[in-house]
Amino acid sequence: xxxxxxxxxxxxxxxxxxxxxxxxxxxxxxxxxxxxxxxxxxxxxxxxxxxxxxxxxxxxxxxxxxxxxxxxxxxxxxxxxxxxxx
Numbered sequence: 001x002x003x004x005x006x007x008x009x010x011x012x013x014x015x016x017x018x019x020x021x022x023x024x025x026x027x028x029x030x031x032x033x034x035x036x037x038x039x040x041x042x043x044x045x046x047x048x049x050x051x052x053x054x055x056x057x058x059x060x061x062x063x064x065x066x067x068x069x070x071x072x073x074x075x076x077x078x079x080x081x082x083x084x085x086x
Contacts, residue, residue, distance in 0.1 A: 005051065005052065008044065008047045008048065009052075009072060011044060012041075012044045012048070012068070012072065013069070013072045013073075015037060015040050015041055015044060016041070016065055016068060016069040016072065017069070018032070018037055019034075019037045019038075019041065019065055020065070020066065020069060022034055022037060041060070041065065044060075045060040045061070048060055053071075055071060055076065056068060056071050056072070059071060067079045
């Protein structure tokens, strides 16, 4: 894996951490801006081309951010099989 790919995956992991921390805080006063986080995740998805693992690309394409997060932590075995059959 190239340094650029490693940097992209590090940014993706950090953004997924932010997303997972922000979701339960949506009922608080002044919640984190999920739209801004989604925009960054969409931009990162565009950087994840066919040189990255197919399963990670699938999770990002399906907006399965918890699954992508587990995948990046080498915990993909904890992901439940989805309705899409993958």
